Amino acid sequence: MFKVPDHQVAGHKAEAGKLGPLVDGFGLFYKPLQGDERGSNEVSFYTSFSSNAKIPKHIARFFPKFHGTQLLEASDGSGMQPHMVLQDLTFGWVDPSVMDIKIGSRTWAHQAPEDYIKKCLKKDRESTSVSLGFRLSGLQAFGSKETGFWKPGKLEVKSLSVDDVRLYLKRCVSSDVFGSKPDCAFASVVYGGSTGILSQLLELKAWFEDQTIYHFYACSILIMFQKEEDVLNGKIPRAEVKLVDFAHVFEGKGVIDHNFLGGLCSLIKFISEILTTPEECVV
Amino acid sequence: MFKVPDHQVAGHKAEAGKLGPLVDGFGLFYKPLQGDERGSNEVSFYTSFSSNAKIPKHIARFFPKFHGTQLLEASDGSGMQPHMVLQDLTFGWVDPSVMDIKIGSRTWAHQAPEDYIKKCLKKDRESTSVSLGFRLSGLQAFGSKETGFWKPGKLEVKSLSVDDVRLYLKRCVSSDVFGSKPDCAFASVVYGGSTGILSQLLELKAWFEDQTIYHFYACSILIMFQKEEDVLNGKIPRAEVKLVDFAHVFEGKGVIDHNFLGGLCSLIKFISEILTTPEECVV
Secondary structure, three states, rough: EEEOOOOOOOOOOOOOOHHHHHOOOOHHHEEOOOOOOOHHHHHHHHHHHOOOOOHHHHOOOOOOEEEEEEEEEOOOOOOOEEEEEEOOOOOOOOOOOOEEEEOOOOOOOOOOOHHHHHHHHHHHHOHHHHHHHHEEEEEEEEOOOOEEEEEEOOHHHHHHOOOHHHHHHHHHHOOOOOOOOOOOOOOEEEHHOOOHHHHHHHHHHHHHHOOOEEEEEEOOEEEEEEOOHHHOOOOEEEEEEEEEOOOOOOEEOOOHHHHHHHHHHHHHHHHHHHHOOOOHHHO | OOOOOOOOOOOOOOOOOOOOOOOOOOEEEEOOOOOOOHHHHHHHHHHHHOOOOOOOHHHOOOOOOOEEEEEEEOOOOOOOOEEEEEEEOOOOOOOEEEEEEEEEOOOOOOOOOHHHHHHHHHHHHHHHHHHHHHEEEEEEEEEEOOOOOEEOOHHHHOOOOOOHHHHHHHHHHOOOOOOOOOOOOHHHHHHOOOHHHHHHHHHHHHHHOOOOEEEOOOOEEEEEOOOHHHHHHHOOOOEEEEEEEEOOOOOOOOOOOOOOHHHHHHHHHHHHHHHHHHHHHOO
C-alpha cells in the first residue's frame, strides 16, 4: 500500500532500503520523525501551527495539512517507527514540475549547538545561501511526454552558482527544459498572473513582514506547477507555493524572521526579473 | 578651525590624541581614510554613488553629500593624512537626538578575509545582530535643557538584549529619556506622520527590494531628530534618516541586499509597533 513518493526532489529518500517518507496513494504523505530533537521539533511546529488561531487562512494554505503522527513500518526495514501524517502535496497532479528552494542566507538558529552551526555555516557559504539568500536544493522540470523530466543530480545542484540558479529558474518554465537557452515560454502563465507563483510569494512576504511567532531556519519553499495538461486544455496552469521542512523552526519572540524574509525578497526579485525582462530569455 | 564633532555617537572618536573625524563648523565633516583597504573602499563607494545616475533623488538624500578627499592635519598629530570631505549631518541642528543602528544580521561580506569574518561573526552573535537583524551602536537622546543628553557608554550599548533595544527605541522618544519607563510622548511626531522616521524607512525599504547595485555590510542607519525647539514652537519636529559607514560596500552583481533589507524590515517592525501599541508605553 505504501510507496516511495514520485515527485520528491530533495531530502532523504526511501530508496534502496534507506529511511525516507512514504505516500499511500490516497493523498497522504508519511514522513519519519528524525531520531534526534529535529523530529520532535517538527511535530511540535505542526501541532502548534495547525491549532494557532492567529494564522490567517490565506497563509495556512501554504503549509501541508497535518494529520498527527502514526506508527508505521519504516522504509528501511527497521520496524515500526513514528511518522508525521501530512498532506501529499503533489497528489492528483499530472507531471508536476517542482523546485525545492531552501530559504535564508543562514540555515542555523542562534541557539543551535556550536558544531551544528559550524556545519551549516560551511554549507551556507559554499552554496548560494550566503550570497543569494536562498539555494536550490533540488528540482524536476517536466519537458514533454517524449522527453520526460529534467532532474539534475544532487552533486550538480549542490555546486550551482548565483547565475546558474537564475538560469535554472528560467529553464523550468521554458519549452525545452533540457537546453541551456531558455525561452521562458511558460513564465508569464506560471510565474505571472493574479494566481501565479509571484503573486503567492508576495502574499507570503506580506505575512513575513509582520509575523513574529515563528522563525523558519532551513525551511524550503516548493514551487510546483503543471504545464502540459493545463496549457493543452487552454487553462491557466496549476501553480502553487508551499512551505516544507520545519525541523528547525523556533519561536520568534516578538522579532520578525528577517533571515527568511530577506531570502524570500531575493527570490521574488529573481522571479520578477524573469517576468519583466523576457528579452533576456533567448527565443 | 577644526574640532571634534559634538554629536558623534559611535565609531572612532578624535579625542585624547586619537585618530577620528573632524568638523569645520561650516557644514563639513572630515573623515580620515582608514589605512587598509577600508579607506579606499569607502572613497570608491562615495565616488561611484555620487556619480551614479541610477540612484533616484529621493534615495540620494539619505546619504551624506560627498565633496572628494583632502589632505588634512590628522587629529592624532600624525601629520597630513587623507580625509573624505562629507556633509556634516548634524550641522545646524539644535540638541539633536541621534541613534546609530548597524543594519544586517551579518556585518561581513562573503568575499572578506577569513580572520575578519570570524571576528565579525563573533560580534554579530554576541550582539543583537544575528537575532534581531540590527544592533544599536550608540546613541544620544536629548532630555531637556536642564538634564541634557542621555548618552549610554560603549560597554552598556554593546551588551544590549533584544528587549533592551526595543526599550531604548522607546526611551529616545519619551519625555524622560533617563527613566526606564518610557511614555513615548514624541513617538507619533518623530516616528509617525508622512515625513517621520517610519515613512522614510519605508521609502528606503522599497529601494532595497529592488536595487542590486550595492551590498552594504556593517553600514549604519542614523535616526536623527530634534524634539525640544520644534515642539515648543508647535512645529513638526525635524526627523531624518541617514546612511553612514561604507567601508564594506560591495557590488551587488544582480542580487538584492537581502541582508540589509531583512534587518531594515526588522527595524521597521519595531518602530511600527511603538506607533501602533502606545498602550505598551507606560504613561
